[in-house]
Amino acid sequence: MSSEDAPHFSSKDAVVCRGVGKTWAAGTKRAHNALTDIDLDVAPGEFVVFLGPSGCGKSTLLYLIAGLEDATEGKLWSFGDLVETPSPERSLIFQETSLFPWLTVWENVSFGLSIRGASKDERRTVAAEALQRVGLKAAMDKRPDELSGGMRQRVAVARALAMRPKVLLMDEPFAALDVQTRARMQDFLLDVWRDSAASVLFVTHHIDEAVALADRVVVFTSRPGRIKTIVPIDMPRPRNLFSREAEALRIQLTDLLRDEVDRAFAEQEALTATA
Ligand SMILES: Nc1ncnc2c1ncn2[C@@H]1O[C@H](COP(=O)(O)OP(=O)(O)OP(=O)(O)O)[C@@H](O)[C@H]1O
Numbered sequence: 001m002s003s004e005d006a007p008h009f010s011s012k013d014a015v016v017c018r019g020v021g022k023t024w025a026a027g028t029k030r031a032h033n034a035l036t037d038i039d040l041d042v043a044p045g046e047f048v049v050f051l052g053p054s055g056c057g058k059s060t061l062l063y064l065i066a067g068l069e070d071a072t073e074g075k076l077w078s079f080g081d082l083v084e085t086p087s088p089e090r091s092l093i094f095q096e097t098s099l100f101p102w103l104t105v106w107e108n109v110s111f112g113l114s115i116r117g118a119s120k121d122e123r124r125t126v127a128a129e130a131l132q133r134v135g136l137k138a139a140m141d142k143r144p145d146e147l148s149g150g151m152r153q154r155v156a157v158a159r160a161l162a163m164r165p166k167v168l169l170m171d172e173p174f175a176a177l178d179v180q181t182r183a184r185m186q187d188f189l190l191d192v193w194r195d196s197a198a199s200v201l202f203v204t205h206h207i208d209e210a211v212a213l214a215d216r217v218v219v220f221t222s223r224p225g226r227i228k229t230i231v232p233i234d235m236p237r238p239r240n241l242f243s244r245e246a247e248a249l250r251i252q253l254t255d256l257l258r259d260e261v262d263r264a265f266a267e268q269e270a271l272t273a274t275a
Helices: 058-066 105-109 111-115 120-133 149-162 179-196 207-213 244-274
Strands: 015-024 032-042 047-051 073-078 090-093 167-171 199-204 216-220 227-232
Touching: 015 058, 032 058, 032 073, 032 227, 047 058, 047 207, 058 073, 058 090, 058 167, 058 199, 090 149, 105 111, 105 120, 105 149, 111 120, 111 149, 120 149, 120 179, 149 179, 167 179, 179 207, 199 207, 207 244, 216 244, 227 244
Parallel strands: 047 199, 047 216, 090 167, 167 199
Antiparallel strands: 015 032, 015 073, 216 227
16 A cells, blocks of 8 residues: 555544545446545544435445545545555455354454465464453354344454454444344444554444544535534443433434435426426
8 A cells, every 4th residue: 555645634534535426327427426526534543434415425325435436536544544445454245244154253253364365274363262252252163144233243253353453434334123133232332443443434324323433423415525524522421321411412413414314305306297
C-alpha cells in the first residue's frame, strides 16, 4: 500500500476521506451517483455511526473504506496509507453472517489466518483468544448451525478481531436480530470495542442504536448521499437511554432524518413512475 502526500490531516487518523464519491456503473447508461463530496476524519478508537435514509450510500462508503470498491471521486487514507485494496487492518462485518457451515467455530474464526499461512496451533490459540473476548470460548468446537443468530454474529465479530483490525466496519450487523438480543449485542460490542482500541464505523437505520453506541453520528442526505451534519454524543457510558439527554438526541436525530427520508421516498416514487 502506498503513502500519498496528504498534508491536511494527521497520519494517525484511522480513516480520512477527502472529496469522496462513488458513481456505480460509471461511464455507462446505468450510471448513478450514490455518494458525493464526503469529507470525514475518524480518530483512532472512535465509535462513529452512519445514519441516513435507505439507499443514501452508507454501505457504499463502508465498502470504499474497506477497499473493496474504488471511489470515483476523491481519496481515502487509513493511518496515513492510501486505501487502494482491502487490508486485514480494516475488517468488515455484514448483516448476514457468512460463516462456513462445514467448519467449526474456531476454524471459521481463524480462516483469515490460514490464508496467511499460520500453523494450526497458532490459529487455534488466536481463535481461542478472540472467542474468549466475545464470550464464546466454550463453543469453539461447535458448528455454526448449532448456534443462535446472536451467537453467530458474535462469532463474526471474533473472526474480525482475530485479524487484529485497527478499524472495524459494521454494516447493520444486528439488523436481523430481535430487539432484546440486539440490545445485548450493543452492550457486548461496547465492551469489545473498549478492549480492542479499534475505531468502529457502524451503519444503522435505528436512531436508538445510534444514541446507544456513537461518539459521533454522521447523518447523510438522501441520494446522492452527502454528509448533512455530524452530531457528537458526549453522554458518559454506560448510557442511560431513558434520560432527558438521550430523549433530546433522539428528537434531534429524528428531525434531521425526516426531511431526507421524505425526499428519498419522493425520488423512489418518481423513479418507479418513469420505469
Ligand atoms: N454493487 C452495486 N452496483 C450498483 N449499484 C449499487 C451497488 N451497491 C449499491 N448500489 C446502489 O447505490 C445506492 C446506495 O446503496 P447503499 O447500499 O450504499 O445505500 P445504503 O444507504 O446503505 O442503503 P440501505 O440503508 O437501504 O442499506 C443505491 O441506489 C444502490 O442501489
